[in-house]
């Protein structure tokens with residue numbers, strides 16, 4: 001394995017381009033990523049036979065100089081969070097638009113994020129295998145939202161694909177390498193003395209056997225097993241030894257190159273999604289202190305429990321928002337599906353529930369982060385959260401409610417929507 005890593009270092013690009021993928025739900029992001037992953041050689045020791053993959057690297061035509069890392073951010077909010085915190089994690093961002101559906105709310109949201117990001121966009125029109133589609137119309141809709149496409153007054157490349165049949169996917173991969181070659185990769189700051197790598201956390205979970213596991217993508221330098229990892233936890237810098245770096249299928253990796261992804265295991269905290277971590281030569285928090293200077297700005301935003309509901313609703317009604325944003329966590333996939341279905345059915349006048357994130361398992365700091373960013377409340381069914389997450393939620397002013405009975409949860413959400421729609425009814 002070491003030999004292969006050594007060979008990889010001859011990569012002409014110096015590092016592997018990192019590609020993120022955005023777009024409206026059901027427009028085919030997962031299908032496209034799965035197709036790419038299955039049909040191309042894995043290039044960074046990060047395999048992928050397990051459920052959900054948050055980062056993987058492929059080698060096109062088995063050529064180590066043509067590698068691409070794809071990151072699957074758990075939602076637009078997480079991508080935006082990384083953008084806000086770290087400039088840009090991705091070099092290139094794909095905007096997926098389904099040919100049969102066109103521009104939808106999350107497409108517009110993605111375009112807004114893309115405009116603010118320094119990542120180079122590529123528009124991918126998917127599902128072109130379907131009949132009766134009008135691609136010219138979709139392109140016009142995209143341009144109308146301010147993303148100027150090639151041949152239509154701008155220089156954003158656009159490509160037509162089918163994630164289902166694979167049509168256009170090899171061309172998409174070539175286009176990604178071309179954009180990376182021609183436009184160059186995002187600038188990465190010089191790492192300071194004693195810091196050997198910088199990575200972003202894409203996912204953090206508590207694993208029964210391995211403890212805290214964080215999926216990372218390395219954006220600068222090289223992450224090596226046995227080094228020290230430094231990160232910020234509630235404004236405090238923590239440095240500890242990495243117990244191991246593993247691939248998606250649990251294999252130990254001895255080296256993780258820039259642009260590649262993997263998982264670190266056995267870190268004593270669940271590191272927040274979207275946050276940066278550093279790999280250090282020695283156990284010395286001073287090495288990274290200056291890098292976290294701006295991180296403490298939210299430390300004093302703790303608000304009283306009672307004010308939380310109020311603040312969520314205030315912010316939502318002020319914005320004339322007719323949706324109650326929620327993050328839901330449930331004990332099993334079955335109960336989660338049932339819950340999602342029931343929540344989507346609840347409507348009060350024009351008010352409804354918008355699920356910004358859902359998942360199985362205990363409530364994590366990542367859920368809190370997401371809720372904060374999207375002004376959402378967190379609802380848990382038959383799940384818990386540890387003390388530190390509770391504290392993290394309190395500090396960030398995020399309301400968390402947990403339930404043991406589904407109808408209780410639904411009842412409270414209905415009440416909440418009643419509250420949201422109440423002022424309007426009074427006016428009438």
Ligand code: GDP
Nearest residue numbers: 024025026027028029030031126127162163164
């Ligand atoms: P995501 O929510 O953006 O990740 O969308 P998914 O990848 O889950 O796809 C949503 C649905 O669209 C699934 O039923 C896919 O099988 C289907 N789909 C995705 N890509 C294509 C495509 O290129 N053609 C057709 N006909 N269906 C597709």
